[in-house]
Amino acid sequence: xxxxxxxxxxxxxxxxxxxxxxxxxxxxxxxxxxIIGANGAGKSTFLKAITGVLPxxxxxxxxxxxxxxxxxxxxxxxxxxxMVPEGRRLFPSLSVEENLCMGxxxxxxxxxxxxxxxGLFPVLKEKRKVxxxxxxxxQQQMVAIGRALMSNPELLICDExxxxxxxxxxxxxxAALERIxxxxxxxxxxxxxxxxxxxxxxxxxxFQEGRVSLQGNSRDLTHEQISHxxxxx
Amino acid sequence: MTIWIDAIxxxxxxxxxxxxxxxGLSLMFGIMRLVNVAHGDLVILMxxxxxMVVEGLGLQPFAAMAVVVPIALCMGYALQRGxxxxxxxxxxxRSLIVTFGISIVIxxxxxxxxxxxxxxxxxxxxxxxxxxxxxxxxxxxxxxxMFATAVMLTAGLQWLFGSTxxxxxxxxxxxxxxxxxxxGINNAxxxxxxxxxxxxxxxxxxxxxGMRTTFAPTDGPALLIYAFQAVIIxxxxxxxxxxxxxxxLGIAQAIGARIDPGWGVLAGHLMFVAVLLFxxxxxxxxxx
Ligand SMILES: Nc1ncnc2c1ncn2[C@@H]1O[C@H](COP(=O)(O)OP(=O)(O)OP(=O)(O)O)[C@@H](O)[C@H]1O
Ligand SMILES: [Mg+2]
Numbered sequence: 001x002x003x004x005x006x007x008x009x010x011x012x013x014x015x016x017x018x019x020x021x022x023x024x025x026x027x028x029x030x031x032x033x034x035i036i037g038a039n040g041a042g043k044s045t046f047l048k049a050i051t052g053v054l055p056x057x058x059x060x061x062x063x064x065x066x067x068x069x070x071x072x073x074x075x076x077x078x079x080x081x082x083m084v085p086e087g088r089r090l091f092p093s094l095s096v097e098e099n100l101c102m103g104x105x106x107x108x109x110x111x112x113x114x115x116x117x118x119g120l121f122p123v124l125k126e127k128r129k130v131x132x133x134x135x136x137x138x139q140q141q142m143v144a145i146g147r148a149l150m151s152n153p154e155l156l157i158c159d160e161x162x163x164x165x166x167x168x169x170x171x172x173x174x175a176a177l178e179r180i181x182x183x184x185x186x187x188x189x190x191x192x193x194x195x196x197x198x199x200x201x202x203x204x205x206x207f208q209e210g211r212v213s214l215q216g217n218s219r220d221l222t223h224e225q226i227s228h229x230x231x232x233x
Numbered sequence: 234m235t236i237w238i239d240a241i242x243x244x245x246x247x248x249x250x251x252x253x254x255x256x257g258l259s260l261m262f263g264i265m266r267l268v269n270v271a272h273g274d275l276v277i278l279m280x281x282x283x284x285m286v287v288e289g290l291g292l293q294p295f296a297a298m299a300v301v302v303p304i305a306l307c308m309g310y311a312l313q314r315g316x317x318x319x320x321x322x323x324x325x326x327r328s329l330i331v332t333f334g335i336s337i338v339i340x341x342x343x344x345x346x347x348x349x350x351x352x353x354x355x356x357x358x359x360x361x362x363x364x365x366x367x368x369x370x371x372x373x374x375x376x377x378x379m380f381a382t383a384v385m386l387t388a389g390l391q392w393l394f395g396s397t398x399x400x401x402x403x404x405x406x407x408x409x410x411x412x413x414x415x416x417g418i419n420n421a422x423x424x425x426x427x428x429x430x431x432x433x434x435x436x437x438x439x440x441x442x443g444m445r446t447t448f449a450p451t452d453g454p455a456l457l458i459y460a461f462q463a464v465i466i467x468x469x470x471x472x473x474x475x476x477x478x479x480x481x482l483g484i485a486q487a488i489g490a491r492i493d494p495g496w497g498v499l500a501g502h503l504m505f506v507a508v509l510l511f512x513x514x515x516x517x518x519x520x521x
Contacts, residue, residue: 051415077417089412091405102405105398106417151417 002065004029004186005050005081005155010060010069012042012049019045021210027155027188027203032181034197034218035190037207038230043190044086046207047157051083052076063155077106082153086160086190088144090132097128099143103150110152117146120176138169145173149180156180156187162196174200194226206230235369240487242372248463248483249380250445252476253438254456255463256390257431259475262464264407264427265321267328271336273457275432278339279305279439280448281347284354294356294444302436309432313425321424336453343450354443379441386434387476393430394472403427462505468515477517 006026012019019042027033035043048054050061052073061069063079071079082103090099100117118125121142127135132143141161148156158177162170174196181187191197197204198218206214206229214221214229258272269275279301286297316335320328356375363371394400406413406423414420442448442456459482467478482501489500508515 053411053414072419073411073414074417074419077415083415085412085415089409089415091408091412093404093408094401098401098404101398102401102413102416105402147416 003027003062004031005061005063007046007050007061008059010046010049010056012045012054012056014045014054019210020049023207023210023212025205025212027186029154029186030181030184031203032187032189032201034201034204035188035207036192036194036197036204036226036230037213040209041207042210043207044159045210047083047159047188047190050076051081051157074106077151077153078108080108080152080154082148082151082156084141084144084148084156084158084161086163088140090140090143090147092131092133094132095129096124096132096135096143099132100124100128100146100150103147106151108152112149112152114150117149120149120179121146138165138173141165141169141173142176145176154186156185157190158187159190160192161189162191162193170196194230198226208232235367236491237488239370240491241484242370243376244484244487245480246372246376246380246483247487248480249376249383249476250438250441250479251459251463251482252383252387252479253379253434253441254460255467255475255479256386256472257428257434258457258460259464259467259469259472260390260427260431263469264403265317265424266325267317267321268325268332269317269431270329270332270457271339271453272332272431272435272460273455274336274339274453275305275435276439276442276456277448277450277453278343279435280354280443281343281352281439281450283436283440283443284352287354294354294359294440297354298437298440301440302433305436305439306429306433309429310425312432313428314421317428318421318424336457340450340453347450349449349451351447351449352443353447354440356444360444375441375444379445382437382441383476383479386437387472390430390472399426459501462501465515466505466508468518470515470517470519474515474517478515481516 003026007023010020010023023046037043045054049056052071056069058067058069063081068076068079091102094102097114100114123139124142124146127139132140135143161173189197189200201218204216204218204221205212206226208229214225254276258269261267261269282304283294283297283301286292286300287294316331317328320331360375362374364374365371394403402418402423406418406420410420463478463482464475466481467474485504486497486501490497
C-alpha cells in the first residue's frame with residue numbers, strides 16, 4: 001500500500017542555519033506514527049516543512065501522490081493536512097467556539113462539526129462563549145485539537161500535545177485521540193514522552209540533530225535502541 | 234446657554250466626520266499594526282475623485298459616492314496587495330517610511346493635476362440647509378447626514394468584525410498570522426480586504442469632506458492628525474470607541490471655536506494632550 005504522505009531527502013533552513021539534513025519519512029493511511037527526539041532535534045521544523053510554514057523544494061513532500069513541498073501554509077490545509085501547533089496557539093480575542101470555527105475556514109467537506117467536537121470534548125460546550133485563552137491548559141489543548149479536526153483533515157499532525165499538562169489530563173487527551181484515530185484518521189504525533197509515543201503509535205521515528213536516527217515498529221524497538229537513538233552515543 | 238448647547242451639538246455632528254476619517258486608520262493598525270501616514274492624503278484624494286465624478290459625470294454628490302466608494306475599495310485592495318504587504322514586518326519603520334512616501338506622492342500628483350487652488354464639491358444647496366430643533370437652535374442637514382452615516386458605518390463594522398466569518402478571520406489574523414495561515418487563511422488577501430474597507434470608508438469620508446468645506450492637495454496631513462487624535466482619544470478597543478473619540482474631538486474643537494474663533498483646532502490638540510497625560514489608553518481601551 002502506498003504512502004499517504006512521504007518526504008524525500010527533506011532539508012530545511014532557518015536563514016543560513018540548516019535544521020533538517022535529508023529526512024526520509026512516510027506514513028500510510030490510517031496509521032499513527034510518532035516522532036520522538038531531544039529538544040532541538042528538528043521535530044517541529046519537520047512539521048513546519050510539511051505544512052508549508054517553512055519553504056522546501058516541491059518534490060521533498062508528497063501527499064496522496066502529488067508533490068506539495070513549498071506550497072504556502074494556507075493552501076496545505078485545503079489539501080487535507082491539519083496541524084495542532086506546538087504551544088496550541090489559540091486566538092486570544094476569539095471565543096472557544098470562534099476558535100473552533102476558524103478550523104473550518106478552509107471549508108473542506110467532511111464529518112466534523114461543532115456538535116461533533118463538543119461530543120468529543122463535552123467540557124468545551126459549556127465554555128464555548130469564553131475566550132479560548134481563559135481555559136485551563138488541558139482544555140486549551142482540546143480546543144486546539146478540535147480546531148484542527150474542524151478542517152476535516154485526512155492527516156492530523158500534533159506537536160507535543162502533552163507538554164505542560166498534568167498526567168490525568170494527558171491520559172484524557174490521548175484517549176480522545178484514540179477515539180478519533182479509530183475512526184480511520186491518520187496522525188503524526190510528536191511526543192517528548194517516549195513511553196506515550198510507543199504506546200499510541202504503530203511506528204516510530206526518532207530524530208537527532210536534524211536526521212532520522214532510528215525508525216521501526218513501535219512494539220519491536222528496544223529501550224536500548226531508543227535511548228541510543230535519542231541521546232546519541 | 235444655547236450657544237454652548239449649539240457648540241456641543243455641532244461638535245458631535247462634525248465628530249462623525251472625524252470618526253469616518255479615523256475608522257480605517259484604527260482598522261489597519263488593529264489588524265496589521267500598520268500606521269498609514271498617507272491616510273489623510275487618501276481622504277483628499279477621494280475628495281478630488283468625488284469632485285471629478287460630480288463635475289465630469291454631472292452626478293449629485295451622494296450618487297457620486299456610489300462611484301467613488303468602489304474605486305476606493307479597489308485602490309485599497311491594490312495598495313495593500315501591491316505595496317504595503319511587502320512592508321509588513323516586525324519593524325514598523327518600513328511601513329511608516331513607505332506610507333510617508335505615498336503621502337508625498339499623492340500630494341504632488343494632486344498638485345500637478347489640480348494645482349494648489351482650493352476646491353469644493355457643490356451639493357445643490359444641501360450644505361446650507363438646516364433643521365430647527367428648538368428656539369434659536371438649528372442643525373445643518375449635511376452634518377446630520379454625516380453623523381448618521383458614521384453611526385451606521387460604525388455599527389456595520391462592529392457587526393462585520395464581531396459576527397461574520399470574515400470578521401473572525403480579521404481578528405484571528407490580527408492575533409496570530411502564523412496560526413491563521415494554518416487554518417487556511419491567506420494573510421495577504423485578508424490584509425488587502427482590511428485596507429480595501431479602510432480606504433472604502435474614505436470614499437464616503439472624502440466626498441463628505443469636500444461637501445462640507447473647501448479642500449486643497451496639501452490638506453491631508455492636517456486630517457491625518459484629526460484621525461490619529463480620534464483613534465487615540467477613543468482608545469483602540471472598538472469602532473464605537475473610535476466614533477466616541479471623533480465626537481469628543483469635535484466637541485472640544487467646537488467649544489474652543491466659540492471661545493475664540495482661532496482656538497478650535499488648538500482646543501482639540503489640548504484635549505488630546507490631556508487624554509495622553511491622564512488616560513493614555515484612551516476612553517475605551519481594549520479590555521482583554
Ligand atoms: N524560528 C527559528 N529560527 C532559527 N532557528 C530555529 C527556529 N526554530 C527552531 N530553530 C532551531 O532549529 C533546530 C530544530 O528546532 P525544532 O524546534 O525543530 O526542535 P524540536 O525537535 O521541535 O525541539 P522541541 O522538543 O524543543 O520542540 C534547533 O536547533 C532550533 O534552535
Ligand atoms: Mg518542537
